[in-house]
Amino acid sequence: MTALDESRVMALRAQFPQLSRRVHGKPLVYFDNANTAQKPQSVIDAVSGYYRECNGNVARAVHTLGSEATELYEGARDAITRLLNAPSRDQIVLTSGTTQAINLVAYSFLAPRLVAGDEILVSHMEHHANIVPWQLIAERAGARVIAAPINEAGELLLDELAALISPRTRLIGITHVSNALGTINPVAEVVALAKARGVPVLVDGSQAVPHLAVDVTALDCDFYVFTGHKLFGPTGTGALYARREHLAAMPPFFGGGEMIRTVSFTGSTFADPPHRFEAGTPNIAGFIGLAEAIRFVESIGINAIAERERVLRDAALERFAGVEGFRLIGQARQRAPVFSFVIDGVHAHDVATLLDFEGVAVRSGHHCAHPLMQFYGVPATARVSLAFYNTIEELDVFVTALERVRARLR
Numbered sequence: 001m002t003a004l005d006e007s008r009v010m011a012l013r014a015q016f017p018q019l020s021r022r023v024h025g026k027p028l029v030y031f032d033n034a035n036t037a038q039k040p041q042s043v044i045d046a047v048s049g050y051y052r053e054c055n056g057n058v059a060r061a062v063h064t065l066g067s068e069a070t071e072l073y074e075g076a077r078d079a080i081t082r083l084l085n086a087p088s089r090d091q092i093v094l095t096s097g098t099t100q101a102i103n104l105v106a107y108s109f110l111a112p113r114l115v116a117g118d119e120i121l122v123s124h125m126e127h128h129a130n131i132v133p134w135q136l137i138a139e140r141a142g143a144r145v146i147a148a149p150i151n152e153a154g155e156l157l158l159d160e161l162a163a164l165i166s167p168r169t170r171l172i173g174i175t176h177v178s179n180a181l182g183t184i185n186p187v188a189e190v191v192a193l194a195k196a197r198g199v200p201v202l203v204d205g206s207q208a209v210p211h212l213a214v215d216v217t218a219l220d221c222d223f224y225v226f227t228g229h230k231l232f233g234p235t236g237t238g239a240l241y242a243r244r245e246h247l248a249a250m251p252p253f254f255g256g257g258e259m260i261r262t263v264s265f266t267g268s269t270f271a272d273p274p275h276r277f278e279a280g281t282p283n284i285a286g287f288i289g290l291a292e293a294i295r296f297v298e299s300i301g302i303n304a305i306a307e308r309e310r311v312l313r314d315a316a317l318e319r320f321a322g323v324e325g326f327r328l329i330g331q332a333r334q335r336a337p338v339f340s341f342v343i344d345g346v347h348a349h350d351v352a353t354l355l356d357f358e359g360v361a362v363r364s365g366h367h368c369a370h371p372l373m374q375f376y377g378v379p380a381t382a383r384v385s386l387a388f389y390n391t392i393e394e395l396d397v398f399v400t401a402l403e404r405v406r407a408r409l410r
């Protein structure tokens with residue numbers, strides 16, 4: 001592992017065209033990586049290279065362009081298999097992102113098994129994408145979604161989660177890293193608890209893959225999902241990893257081209273997984289870009305990224321502690337460099353709007369986590385979310401900008 005020292009970070013930053021743009025006349029400080037990350041030139045080139053050099057549809061053309069496109073596109077499945085350390089590329093379903101992946105599990109895996117009185121257990125810190133699909137299928141079946149509590153620090157209460165697992169629990173949905181708080185959840189412990197009771201677990205890895213080494217084989221979860229655009233890849237890309245026996249038992253969710261074996265008006269038969277779940281023309285350019293994004297991360301090393309981000313995280317916490325009126329929402333001991341905060345007496349949207357005038361991009365709002373906002377009794381927070389390419393200098397710019405915002409609003 002080559003450490004990410006300042007000079008290497010600066011060299012890597014230079015590969016992200018957008019990081020050198022200006023906003024309102026100021027150098028951009030991009031602190032909204034949990035929302036979507038910036039893309040390196042190699043990813044942008046991979047996307048445009050496909051359209052420039054081998055634009056053809058995948059899986060259905062035998063001509064040269066079609067086979068070149070298919071090879072590049074299927075390269076994404078290989079890259080994701082490596083990224084997650086999945087046992088086999090056949091266990092990777094390419095989806096438009098986390099949202100589609102969770103809906104696929106909800107409608108194809110869980111809905112057919114769900115009966116009245118059943119329960120789906122999630123945590124109180126889930127993104128709406130890991131709540132609402134379960135509610136939709138629960139409503140149809142007369143089942144319900146229940147939430148495992150968290151403490152004030154924003155940490156999952158593991159004992160309480162264990163106590164909520166009942167003979168009616170049909171699935172546990174848990175985020176690996178909270179998009180709103182940065183909390184890293186003890187997903188291995190959750191999987192062990194669930195396994196002991198025969199309950200399948202879906203892990204939402206959207207905010208984990210950009211920061212941590214993920215190993216689904218070691219984790220032994222049933223499902224792992226993530227979205228590509230937070231991992232320096234294009235929007236409209238993502239994946240579902242699933243245990244082989246689950247995929248084999250799952251009926252199709254979307255019907256159409258490429259997911260069939262035979263079709264007649266008396267009925268159709270379906271392709272094996274993962275193609276059974278990949279109807280229609282996919283986001284070919286996007287996945288070619290995602291394959292490149294994963295190669296980019298591999299070229300740096302996820303452990304080097306994690307180490308660099310620990311330095312940034314600690315530097316951020318140190319600086320935030322010195323800002324008057326700054327209230328950090330969530331103080332988990334195990335955390336990614338994602339920080340929600342409120343400034344006393346100022347609405348989060350005003351903070352984010354005024355920071356934008358200083359060139360600093362942060363997100364404000366409920367972060368698709370209404371229940372979490374209700375837990376903390378705030379309508380919204382502002383959120384700083386860092387990537388390895390952010391710098392200590394940018395943290396200083398942020399703090400100075402925040403002081404100016406506070407002075408303006410006083």
Ligand code: PMP
Nearest residue numbers: 097098099127129179206207227
């Ligand atoms: N889960 C988490 C934890 C997220 O942060 C996000 C994106 N904010 C999602 C799910 C949804 O991802 P997408 O919109 O790319 O499907």
